Amino acid sequence: MGKLNIRPEVRRTAVKYTAALVVTFILGGILIQAQGENALHAYKLILSGGLGSIAKIGNSIRWSIPILLSGAAATVAFRSGIFNMGIEGQLYMGAFTGGIVGAYISLPHVPHVLLCLLAGGLAGMLFALIPAVLKLFFNVNVVITTLMMNFIATQLTEYLTLAVVMGGSMSASGSAAITTPQILETATLTNIIPTTAANTGIFISLGVILLIAFAYKHTIAGYEMKQIGQNMRFAETGGVNVVKRFFAVFMISGFLAGMCGAMEVSGAYHMFVAGFSRNIGWEAIMVTRVAESNPIALLLVSLIWGILKAGSMAMERVTSLNRLTVNIIQMIFVLFVAIDYDGLLQSLYKAFRKKPLHLPKQEEAGRTDA
């Protein structure tokens, strides 16, 4: 044949990521130069800071774990067209519960870790129950309830930690941080790379994502969940119990987000620290969108995201650049990946051939093609 045969969707994806990467590279470079540093040098530092040594790879793994798992939570929801914007809040509830179970219950190592993760997941799930019930019974917009629940969760966990666990006083060690006590040795996930916080949670996260990918491909439930995201009415007519599937999706999403919180406590912080997350839930939503709600793509993007995060922290130590610069670069990348290149190219093509009938088409509120 001689001629390379590329499937259109592969070509589309390649165009999209290449375009976004090139634009981000250039704009990010300008941003770095504007702060008086050499852009290429900074990029090199980020890469070597994320991959340069075993310990640095360990840091990258550490930061990939929460993105993987909360990304899984976002993927499950978004793939079904459900906008769970409350991952951050569910994560906090899970982390707090994980911290309590880890510190106050004694069990052998493996069951203790599992119980921690399970309890965290259940807490996240219970927290997701409120918006789910409000939606099912009172048709209340999920986006807004989950958004509000985030703020409630951050404050509630801080209150519970300070007033109930710490008895209203600052920690006994005299530090000002609002934290639960250190979890027991048996509740910590095993470290895999010394001097870093990389832990066996990475395997659990990877397993969860592979499981989701498998479920979408080979199970009826997974197929139906995908279907309601594509066209709910069609799925309903085809005999899918939409209410049941919606509820299941929401609960799984909440569970994974909560489990992610518990895993952060069990694997990295070893205690619940009030306000620890700093936007993991939001990053997960962006990563999921970049991966177009595809579990396997999510795997890849999360690992890259982790490398960028660890790399930017390393870079911050040796240059005058603030690591927030990398956050801005990440935003630029997400913005440019979100562009509908296909539609754009098509309308440009049409515009050149003949003047088209101008009928603006716009995405409906809260709807995506994810």
Add this chain to the structure above:
Amino acid sequence: MTLSEVFALAFGTVTLAAAFRTACPLLLAGISGSFSTATGTFNIAFECFMLCGAFFGAYGSHLTSNPYMGGLMSLAVGLIMALLFGFFVFVLRANAMIVSVALNFGAWAITTLLLTSIFGSRGRVMGGSIVNYPIIHMGFLEKVPVLNAILNDNILLVYVSYLLVIVGYIVMYKTPFGLQLRGIGINPVGAETVGVHVQRIRWITLLIMGAFAGLAGSYLSIGGLALFSENMTSGRGFLAFAAILIGDNNPFKVFLACFLFAYTYALTAVFTAYDWPTQLVLTLPYVAVILALFLSGLRAFKGKPQIIEL
């Protein structure tokens, strides 16, 4: 504290005056945002517009020692961010939800980075060269007992925000422009066929929203505190969005929702002063949103679970 004391406090002029003031940023963002939302533009980037507005309000005030220049700068930066939003969503057809999330995420980083590089401080900057909006005293109100305590001695922006409610209502329901934009929300293709410039009106309303949401940010930084701190909007943008949703794009109903949230904010100050746990009290506005949504959703209750649309 006895129950009657709590009641006296909750409905006292101090609390109501605080509610009157704190409603200002919510109103500016909520009323202007309801125009954009009415045309079918989905947007939860209020946090971004407000946070950028808050920073540049403080920065402009710091540069010129004139708070109104700060206000102008916050308005301008709101416009610029709205242009950016529109460029991605309208022109490049990016998904509005993800553009919003990315902009909110980015605005936190951008303002904090600027805080570090311009003011040289991490976390927060306050006082010094940052000048607050001056307080306006209205002599004629002095004679009116209760209203004087509630309405008098506020900054110009507060009065502007209430003016916006009235103007917003008139524009939305009494002008051809309002009719057109409501028409777009109901049926964009139909509106287009009767000669409405759909895309132009979407742009105009988006820019209005950006400008006012930016201005709303300046209330937070130079409306009395002379301070900018990292992520200082802390969810107010989302509250404005919630108010629009609850008020169903009707400026008057949006006003009621905004005032309710502002009132709960004012209560947080009262309760914290009386040793109620700060964290729980701080959740009040968000709990109020959920309760309001629940109450307005009661009509949809059918006794069994259902999905009308995702």
